[in-house]
Ligand SMILES: Nc1ncnc2c1ncn2[C@@H]1O[C@H](COP(=O)(O)OP(=O)(O)OP(=O)(O)O)[C@@H](O)[C@H]1O
């Protein structure tokens with residue numbers, strides 16, 4: 173799995189924290205890792221972007237970003253309003269493929285959800301994933317509302333000829349409610365893809381050393397982790 177595309181059901185669902193966890197687990201398994209933020213919006217030139225945040229949390233990764241636009245909008249809109257060149261899906265695919273020649277794993281993080289537009293032609297992360305023929309991980313919220321959004325994302329991936337690699341819950345609450353607990357078994361059902369982990373709420377605020385040592389425990393073996401999905405499901409059962 174040299175390239176793994178990381179999408180989510182939307183923005184602010186924990187894609188960056190999950191990307192950092194996947195990167196940390198891969199690093200601790202001895203793999204080299206690159207992280208590519210396809211297009212960064214809402215961040216000024218001197219601020220830390222998502223790829224930098226992954227490097228801060230996970231450690232020695234190659235952090236790359238194709239473009240940065242100041243306004244917190246979809247990349248296509250932000251590029252147009254800034255009078256800047258947009259990022260095209262082919263550029264995302266080309267850069268990811270280039271990084272994959274010198275890294276064991278390349279993680280590509282989108283902006284917002286799967287169909288967020290990168291350019292005026294309506295190019296999306298799904299198009300880039302298709303060009304790469306890469307598996308796509310869906311980051312989903314834990315609570316009420318996630319089932320519909322996750323199923324829509326999984327269906328849209330399949331409509332593009334892409335297979336979802338699985339689902340990771342981007343922020344698992346310290347005190348899960350009924351819907352959170354039911355969703356542990358319902359999410360893989362609606363996505364027709366395995367649940368591959370759950371990143372605890374607040375993980376992004378951990379000190380990097382704690383983040384790196386704990387990250388493998390949040391992710392399934394397929395993502396270089398030690399997370400036991402069945403035990404988690406039993407523990408969290410309603
Ligand atoms: N598990 C978590 N631990 C700590 N903070 C989290 C966690 N999940 C999400 N957050 C917080 O929620 C916010 C959104 O998370 P994140 O940046 O990962 O979103 P995203 O899905 O990557 O969105 P974007 O589309 O902007 O890339 C951030 O402020 C982040 O600190």
Ligand SMILES: C[C@H](N)[C@H](N)CCCCCC(=O)O
Nearest residue numbers: 183213214244245246283284
């Ligand atoms: C600014 C934000 N944090 C993301 N980088 C961009 C999210 C775009 C979402 C667009 C939408 O789906 O309406």
Ligand SMILES: [Mg+2]
Nearest residue numbers: 187188222281
């Ligand atoms: Mg992010």
